[in-house]
Amino acid sequence: QKEVEQDPGPLSVPEGAIVSLNCTYSNSAFQYFMWYRQYSRKGPELLMYTYSSGNKEDGRFTAQVDKSSKYISLFIRDSQPSDSATYLCAMSGASNTGKLIFGQGTTLQVKP
Amino acid sequence: DADVTQTPRNRITKTGKRIMLECSQTKGHDRMYWYRQDPGLGLRLIYYSFDVKDINKGEISDGYSVSRQAQAKFSLSLESAIPNQTALYFCATSDPGLEGSGANVLTFGAGSRLTVL
Numbered sequence: 001q002k003e004v005e006q007d008p009g010p011l012s013v014p015e016g017a018i019v020s021l022n023c024t025y026s027n028s029a030f031q032y033f034m035w036y037r038q039y040s041r042k043g044p045e046l047l048m049y050t051y052s053s054g055n056k057e058d059g060r061f062t063a064q065v066d067k068s069s070k071y072i073s074l075f076i077r078d079s080q081p082s083d084s085a086t087y088l089c090a091m092s093g094a095s096n097t098g099k100l101i102f103g104q105g106t107t108l109q110v111k112p
Numbered sequence: 113d114a115d116v117t118q119t120p121r122n123r124i125t126k127t128g129k130r131i132m133l134e135c136s137q138t139k140g141h142d143r144m145y146w147y148r149q150d151p152g153l154g155l156r157l158i159y160y161s162f163d164v165k166d167i168n169k170g171e172i173s174d175g176y177s178v179s180r181q182a183q184a185k186f187s188l189s190l191e192s193a194i195p196n197q198t199a200l201y202f203c204a205t206s207d208p209g210l211e212g213s214g215a216n217v218l219t220f221g222a223g224s225r226l227t228v229l
Contacts, residue, residue: 004154006154008152032216034217036218041222041223042222042223043116043202043204043220043221043222043223044155044202044218044220045219045220046217046218046219049217088154088155090155092216099157099160099170100155100157100216100218102154102155102156103154104152104153104154105154
């Protein structure tokens with residue numbers, strides 16, 4: 001069993017829809033939870049990060065962490081065609097080594 | 113110029129050949145990483161370096177070696193390439209002090225696509 005599981009999709013939604021992306025994990029030592037966005041032929045770029053449990057909002061994006069369920073989510077409101085990309089969840093423990101464990105990535109397509 | 117530059121962007125080689133992928137960064141970060149991305153597997157850590165004299169194996173280091181030539185340069189070598197090393201390779205740097213939280217936020221290069229025939 002992988003430490004971090006993420007549905008690879010693809011996920012296709014109409015423009016303006018609310019998108020929900022999710023990851024589950026098995027290692028209770030994870031403390032930092034991140035979402036990276038990767039456009040085609042580009043490197044991943046950090047979208048949001050959260051420490052421990054709770055919610056974090058940044059514009060149209062909301063990240064949620066539920067440590068009791070070992071489940072994290074990224075919500076995208078009013079999705080746009082420019083949001084079409086692969087979204088990768090990533091996690092690390094409290095030791096701050098920078099060794100991230102990534103999910104497989106979910107490919108999202110937002111249709112105009 | 114990009115913060116993290118990888119060369120070459122694309123490379124096709126044959127089994128048994130020695131290959132070097134190079135990475136340079138202008139962010140002034142001490143920490144550098146090499147990750148490999150495969151479809152369905154996400155990114156996996158090959159090697160990481162916290163400074164010029166500190167190099168560590170990651171999750172999948174077998175068949176790879178690295179060299180940290182300077183704070184800004186970190187190269188990945190495949191001494192004898194094999195087909196299952198066909199993948200997209202990413203170099204990254206990190207800033208452990210983001211907002212004082214201790215989170216290591218990675219900045220990635222654009223990737224080097226390697227095909228081993």
